[in-house]
Amino acid sequence: xxTAEPPKRGGLRGFFSRLATTQSEIEAQExxxxxxxxxxxxxxxxxxxxxxxxxGTLRTVTLRPRGGAPALEAELYDGSxxxxxxxxxxxxxxxxxxxxxxxxxxxxSMQDGRKVMFNPRYELRPGS
Numbered sequence: 001x002x003t004a005e006p007p008k009r010g011g012l013r014g015f016f017s018r019l020a021t022t023q024s025e026i027e028a029q030e031x032x033x034x035x036x037x038x039x040x041x042x043x044x045x046x047x048x049x050x051x052x053x054x055x056g057t058l059r060t061v062t063l064r065p066r067g068g069a070p071a072l073e074a075e076l077y078d079g080s081x082x083x084x085x086x087x088x089x090x091x092x093x094x095x096x097x098x099x100x101x102x103x104x105x106x107x108x109s110m111q112d113g114r115k116v117m118f119n120p121r122y123e124l125r126p127g128s
Contacts, residue, residue: 031056031079038103038125044080046108046115054083054117055103055125061096076102083108083115085122101125 040055056078064073072090076083085104106120
């Protein structure tokens with residue numbers, strides 16, 4: 001006796017479902033899948049002074065002084081949430097630029113209601 005598979009979303013219902021999905025939702029889903037493939041934790045699940053590995057796309061990269069010293073800040077988005085990656089004492093890092101895919105590992109903390117990872121280990125990933 002074989003078990004029946006659940007019906008797939010085909011036909012008109014599946015077509016209209018795909019039409020209703022926005023481009024940003026599709027991109028977010030692809031980012032979550034890419035992060036999962038490299039063994040990264042979804043940023044939405046990170047928090048509370050623990051080490052995590054995250055992966056996603058850099059949205060912004062800015063130079064912002066902290067305590068009188070330069071600090072390079074990058075906002076990483078993985079389709080679930082964002083985290084700020086901060087390299088203290090750095091003005092520029094080759095390859096750290098908006099649109100770049102990055103995998104980062106470090107201690108996640110909260111600062112002004114945002115998730116932050118200071119001086120993370122990082123790996124530049126092939127772009128999409």
